[in-house]
Amino acid sequence: MALNILITTAPFGNGHKMVAIALKNAFVNKGYNNVFIVDLFTEAHPAITEAIKRAYIRSYDFGKAYSRLYYGSEKFADKSIIEPYRNFGYKRLSEIAIKFKPNVIINTFPMLTPLKIKNEANENIPVFNIVTDFYVHKLWISEGIDKFYIATNELREDLKKMNISMEKVIVSGIPIRKEFEETNNILKVYRKYNFKKGGKIVLINSGAFGVLKDIKKVCAELCKNRMIQVAVICGNNKMQRMRLESLGLRNLKVFGFVENIDELYKISYCMITKSGGITLSEALAVQIPLIIVKPVPGQEKENALYFERKGAAIIANNWYQIVKSTLELINNTDLMNTMKENMGKMYIKSSSEKIVDDVVESIKSKEIMQILG
Incomplete structure (x- = not known):
């Protein structure tokens, strides 16, 4: 037909x-x-x-x-x-x-x-x-x-x-790219992006336009912990990328637009992000626990509140809360596993x-x- x-x-x-x-x-x-x-x-x-x-x-x-x-x-x-x-x-x-x-x-x-x-x-x-x-x-x-x-x-x-x-x-x-549902050779992904296996990767997804604020403060605080590796996706925001690279932090990697972003999702311990519907759906597919940054009233706030009610995300309203929530999540295996389980229940394959x-x-x-x- x-x-x-x-x-x-x-x-x-x-x-x-x-x-x-x-x-x-x-x-x-x-x-x-x-x-x-x-x-x-x-x-x-x-x-x-x-x-x-x-x-x-x-x-x-x-x-x-x-x-x-x-x-x-x-x-x-x-x-x-x-x-x-x-x-x-x-x-x-x-x-x-x-x-x-x-x-x-x-x-x-x-x-x-x-x-x-x-x-x-x-x-x-x-x-x-x-x-x-x-x-x-x-x-x-x-x-x-x-x-x-x-x-x-x-x-x-x-x-x-x-x-x-x-x-x-x-x-x-919500439709997402099929790559998010595929299994990768994780060791190859670590090598591709030059990450050490065993370190806890915190992914900061700034979106296509790189609109997250206070990223420098968040990165500086998280990178004080040498067990944490921070990966930031700046999208098309070249200025933001330059500012972060200028920090010179050894355990910080900064990216522009990433074509195979699913690979970074799959090797990360948790993700700091805005709460767009597609980003959240991608996170569900990979079951990566979320810290949602100060959602703008509207669809992003409604999305964030839904994920919070379902036990799949933590909402943080400033840089201090972002750092605090991220560290709590990294240090609390039970909370991490519970969030992953909740995301698995929510996801429609x-x-x-x-x-x-x-x-x-x-x-x-x-x-x-x-x-x-």
């Missing part, structure tokens, strides 16, 4: 793009090669999108403002005031749909424009949403969405309270494959129903 799969994504953080790529790879592995990923924001309005992206990165400095925007927009999600957002990128998406003729549109970012796109028979093209956090913002929700793929059973209950038909809801987990199978089955069922009349 030939299928044209159109996946929409957005440039705000690296996670949405990673989910789209993971999903595309899963479709290709199943023999469905005609998959097209479109960053609709950048394609439709590059200048506006670049400004929004800069504001998104700066939102980590202005948590209260972002909180008002995030939670405030929920109140208007089903109101006419949101209409400009419903039409965002419509012209560009229509052009793509005319050429590509998708059988389905899959959103990895909450977009409403795809609901207005029709096929050659003037029928609405099915729209499926992959919710990429452990919390569902109301912008993800619309009666016109045909399927919701979500991370947890708790979210299923939340959608039920929003009067979403449970036939539309699949608890699939092979999310991408589950979603692909369900998407294909849904389209097949729809076509059979159309044939039967």
Whole structure:
């Protein structure tokens, strides 16, 4: 069965793009090669999108403002005031749909424009949403969405309270790269990154834009313990990387963007990180205990609170708490093992494959129903 799969994504953080790529790879592995990923924001309005992206990165400095925007927009999600957002990128998406003729549109970012796109028979093209956090913002929700793929059973209950038909809801987990679920030769990984086996590696994941604050203080304090090796991923933040390298600490290794980041996850004792949905899902796959840094009110805070309730993460609100919590975790084997066990219970394996199978089955069922009349 030939299928044209159109996946929409957005440039705000690296996670949405990673989910789209993971999903595309899963479709290709199943023999469905005609998959097209479109960053609709950048394609439709590059200048506006670049400004929004800069504001998104700066939102980590202005948590209260972002909180008002995030939670405030929920109140208007089903109101006419949101209409400009419903039409965002419509012209560009229509052009793509005319050429590509998708059988389905899959959103990895909450977009409403795809609901207005029709096929050659003037029928609405099915729209499926992959919710990429452990919390569902109301912008993800619309009666016109045909399927919701979500991370947890708790979210299923939340959608039920929003009067979403449970036939539309699949608890699939969040798609991540298959490498996180593969077994590595750990000795080779240690050698590749020049780490000593036996030392306790603390991974600091600063994200694609390198937005964690006070990393210098954290690194300096942790590196006082010679049993600890600190690895920092700075992403695209070259200035942050230079500042950390200038510390000259023997047990500190600083990286920019790391292609095979799963390898560092697998050899690390614990990870200090922000609480993006994809990063947390990757951590679940590897079962690496987490210290979550001062989550910004919004989806990151909701994610962090969920992981804290599940006993899979510790929230730290300043550099002192980060260091204190990290040392406590390293020195408490029982706590470490309990967190790993809790993460194992939370993780849903092979999310991408589950979603692909369900998407294909849904389209097949729809076509059979159309044939039967």
